[in-house]
Amino acid sequence: MSLILCRQEPVKHPYYFEGLGVRLFSSQELCYAIYNNPLLVMEDFVDSSLIEFIREDLDMAFLAQKLVKLQQSGEDGDEILAVILHECDYYHAAEVNRFKQKLAAYRRMPEAEFLKERADFLFSRKQYGKAVSEYQKILDLPKGSHVNDGFRAKIYNNLGASYARLFMTEKACKAYEKSFDLVKNNEVLKKIYHLSQWNSGLAVHERFQALITEEMKQEAEQERLRAEELAGEADSLLELEKLFQKDPIKRFQGAGELVQKWKQEYRNIMS
Template sequence: MGKVLVCNSVIAKTPYYIKEAGIKIFTIEELSYFISQNAYLLDESFMNVELCNFIKNELGMEELGNTLRELIRKQGKVAEFAAEIVYSNNFFNEEEKRKIRDILLKISSKNVFFRRKAKADEMFNRNQYINSIIEYNKLLEGEKDRTVSNEEYGNAYHNLASAYARLFLFGQAARYYKIGYSYNKSQETFKEYLFSLRFYKDDIFGEDGVFFDKKITPKDAAELEVYLENMMDEEGAKENIKKVKELMDSRDEGDFGKYYTELRKMLEQRKKEYTPF
């Protein structure tokens, strides 16, 4: 980061749009810089004919475009594809190019779950919550990968839940925190589950408040209620719940100006408090 982009090559009339990052690329140098800074975002979708055509037709780099198309035809690796782009220009010196290539190869050696989770996490960190939800769901759909630990699996569910929470969809957030905790047994996930459930409904011991598929006795409920009250006092969460309910009332009453203003403030505060697994 902080590198000055000096572009000596052709500037495209029609830029290439990278949806995952929400940016437009005009030169081969910009594309190389993007690769160096976003290695974890790169997956098989980065290897596409549209990008090859952009390089060949818009940037006038026919040989490179053809080389990249051949890699796609041969089902080459993303690391090879990206490295060809980085090595095609002089934006980086030779040492920097080698370091970027090594990083790409290291990432490509990771399992698919790790790479796809890293991509979803990066979208979350860019505040692209809907896109991150889509990626987390793709990651978690189907049967659990036996090569992935329960902790890693639970952490992915935790981050999916947090994306929903950022959108104030606390019902969905509580559901996925609950699933996440069943895998990773993390106290942080458990705490976020309680917060989301309390935001979602006042009575956390009703039908939707059954914890982890076991019935709660009156004694359990009393102990959990004390625990939650203490935790909420520590975190100042009671005031947050009050604010959220007032926020929802403003929305329902049609006061969208107040709703969006306060929503932005709360989201900014929440960003400071949360770090994904």
């Protein structure tokens, strides 16, 4: 068992980390967010608003001034992130060095691969709107940017999955169709079929309808049934069931908190 001692910082205005959709209330939380989400802090994360938060709310004027001077001198952004981790004393030197190595590895990636890493990470965080934007950047890259047909097929597939989770079924279907045209993958056809069942008004091109076999339809139906079973066991549903078992006053209070939580999750998904 271990104990982490956190500074008690009088934060009146928590810092909103847009990439995660969370508010940060301490230097420890700031360091944790940076260390565990390198793909979200590599581009312009340390700006005037963050420095102001460090100076005024975290009461770390020395660090804030140091960051300003580093930026004015043109210091590398990755080094500036490392300085924050060092000065807050939340991670030891070896951990900070590993963080810097991770950033360096990302920097060495071809642009298309880096953007995919970032987009996939955003998708895993249910930030589907932001993921769409990153996947689209890859598709807009000029030819010869380490993007072959197989890679583009993956991007269109992931783009389709992002659109589907945003309930944009027509855009999702078009993305899946482009993925299939590049690499003939039956799993992508099943996804197109799933969309057609989800949205009966979806216009699936005849040539794709002809390729979807009865066996694929049966497999898709089994997958749908399994998904429904898992949905019935979801934590959010269990949380709702527990709420209705409480007395009316606690139920009303809990309902308000739950609605606010769902609203924030929805904003994060759509942003």
